[in-house]
Amino acid sequence: MRLILLGPPGSGKGTQAGLLRDKFSIPQISTGDLLRSAVSEKTALGMKAKEFMDQGHLVPDALVVDMIRERLQGEDCKEGYVLDGFPRTLIQAEKLDEMLASMGEKIDEVVELEVDQDDILIRLTGRRTCRSCNAMFHVTLKPPKVEGVCDCCGGELYQRDDDNEKTVLNRLVEYEKKTAPVKDYYRGQGSLKTAGGSGSMDEIFERICTLVS
Numbered sequence: 311m312r313l314i315l316l317g318p319p320g321s322g323k324g325t326q327a328g329l330l331r332d333k334f335s336i337p338q339i340s341t342g343d344l345l346r347s348a349v350s351e352k353t354a355l356g357m358k359a360k361e362f363m364d365q366g367h368l369v370p371d372a373l374v375v376d377m378i379r380e381r382l383q384g385e386d387c388k389e390g391y392v393l394d395g396f397p398r399t400l401i402q403a404e405k406l407d408e409m410l411a412s413m414g415e416k417i418d419e420v421v422e423l424e425v426d427q428d429d430i431l432i433r434l435t436g437r438r439t440c441r442s443c444n445a446m447f448h449v450t451l452k453p454p455k456v457e458g459v460c461d462c463c464g465g466e467l468y469q470r471d472d473d474n475e476k477t478v479l480n481r482l483v484e485y486e487k488k489t490a491p492v493k494d495y496y497r498g499q500g501s502l503k504t505a506g507g508s509g510s511m512d513e514i515f516e517r518i519c520t521l522v523s
């Protein structure tokens with residue numbers, strides 16, 4: 311099962327990708343998480359990516375494509391994966407198809423989550439993320455049991471550098487400009503399906519499952 315979840319920042323891709331990971335026992339591959347790890351480990355990739363990420367811009371395609379190429383060669387990817395946050399440009403989508411074709415593989419399903427822009431701003435500016443396990447909470451919509459502490463692993467919750475209003479607006483502009491063509495690409499291949507991204511986590515997951523199973 312090779313899945314792609316598309317959707318603007320704050321559409322709940324990460325949460326839903328985690329549920330798909332558990333349901334199908336496949337890895338969740340989030341390019342955002344991979345890049346944030348590279349930034350915190352101060353690798354060469356992380357140093358190059360940080361400035362783009364802090365401004366809410368996309369990291370250059372060549373860097374992200376190399377990173378994903380390496381990740382997809384992992385032993386755990388043999389039975390499939392759910393891609394969360396990749397591809398985000400037409401070039402990335404084309405490179406992914408090339409990569410998969412060279413391994414005799416292809417993407418099975420592409421699901422786009424559709425959410426209102428006003429909801430996105432509320433979701434992202436109040437979002438808190440666990441430093442240890444990346445679980446996500448929200449100061450009012452999904453508060454943790456103990457303020458600042460992850461319910462899942464006890465890790466520290468923090469506000470991502472790019473979850474402020476100015477950067478979120480840049481990220482939304484980037485999405486419309488660069489990621490919208492990715493939807494057309496998969497629509498053209500006949501593989502794009504759309505799920506409403508509003509409602510409870512379980513409701514949204516049910517919609518996705520109806521589309522992919």
Ligand code: AMP
Pocket residue numbers: 319341342343345362363364366367368369370371374394395396397398399402472481
């Ligand atoms: P995310 O956690 O998916 O919201 O990603 C956070 C940031 O990482 C984005 O705003 C981009 O700067 C960068 N990023 C993540 N995935 C990609 C990608 N596929 N292409 C380019 N930049 C990315």
